[in-house]
Amino acid sequence: MSEKISVVINTYNAAEHLEKVLNHLKGFDEILVCDMESTDGTIEIATRYGCKIVTFPKGDNQICEPARNFAIKSASHKWVLVVDADELVPEPLKEYLYERIKDGTFNGALAIARKNMFMGKFSNGTPDYQLRFFQRDRATWPETIHSRPKIDGPVFNTPNKDNLSLLHLDDLSIARRIDKMNVYSDYEVDKRRNKSYNFIKLFTRPLWFFLKQYLIGKGFKDGNRGIVKSYMAAIYQIMLMSKVIERTKQS
Template identity: 45%
Template sequence: MNDENRISVVINTRNAEQHLQQVLEAVKGFDEVLVCDMESEDATLDIARRNGCRIVTFPKADHKSAEPARTFAISQARYPWVLVVDADEIVTPELCEYLYRRVNGPDCPAGLYIPRWNRFMLRYTKSISYDRQLRFFRREGIVWPPYVHTFPTVQGRTEKIPSSEQNVRLIHLADETISDLMRKTNAYTDSEILKRSAKHYGLGALIGRPAWRFFRNYVLKMGFLDGLPGLIRAGMDAFYQFVLVAKIIEKNKRMNIE
């Protein structure tokens, strides 16, 4: 295999010891595993070293998510193709095989949206169990905005991996509790308002955005089939939107006063 068809796995970490060993075992079939660590204080680096990973560091500073370190980490990869994996996500063998088949075949796109399976309250719920993440792409020219819930800018055509490809996915190991979601809501909305600084929301958005998000997850995505977990998760997602809009309104009012 020539270098043009090789793949680097990039993993951003910060105190990620809980699932890291399992995550690294799942990516041993790739050409390189690069860990970009944000000053971890647990066993993260020891685990990475034991598994033969190449390690680079990025200052933690006051960052509340991995996004500020993404572009730097990707730029440090040795090979032209990059698969970005979070420190609590498993790459299935089928996904590994699929990616190599694509880069060695004709007409491979510059980026691929990968299916990801998530769980909540010990189960995979209809409302949030499945999403697609733009995690595989050519390294050249990649810019990842330093805000939470953003996708990288890819130079070229992108595709979605079809659902007909059985087990070609990322598996999200995190089983988020309501306390986890509350912490993330506060941290992530603080980060997200930075990319929405030009927005001027009012009463319509404060009511409409949470209502739409609840309707989408609970009705359109059939979260109602999951009983109470589906109802709670749809409600938490709606609450996230309420807090986000409320913080933007608050920020704009404070700026106007100043």
């Protein structure tokens, strides 16, 4: 009996890209949408494509991580591929995943290369590996923002090839991207509430993240877009550190 895969998508008002995402998931054994009480037609799209739908109460959540474990445990099959509602799965990647598990001997998890869109084009830099393919009962996803699932077993990387990479359609305007950074940094402040930043760190940390994005991440391959993206990485750190300092003074 061949191994089966459930695709798990966490959604909240994800109608913008969801139909395109679902069109790229044909052939998987199950598509599960875990929705956080969307109001924009997300459920209607998921229903039309025959997805299994479960609901997680949104409450005050602005991020999907609190719903990840619930979504994963709701999947019907042993193997789970987690896909965000703005990510495309190329056909060769689907074939690669089924090939890895077809004989039942693979017992690890896979971090999948991801290409990110920025200012209208996919970046040419270092791939952004995301740990997204694993056995349902061997993964636990922390509820903190930008967390990585904890896997009971070995983790391997997929080959760094364009046709085996997730395609991230997160092509926000700069204004919307800054809004998103503001929300994310609010959540991350809680993770850093015991941190302190002196003068040297306030200066060097943003510089390091700029250089990390531009040089190590090969942002230089993207010309002016790469410079802007690297500045955005530095700006996020400035926002985050400023909020940590502000909260420390308030308390």
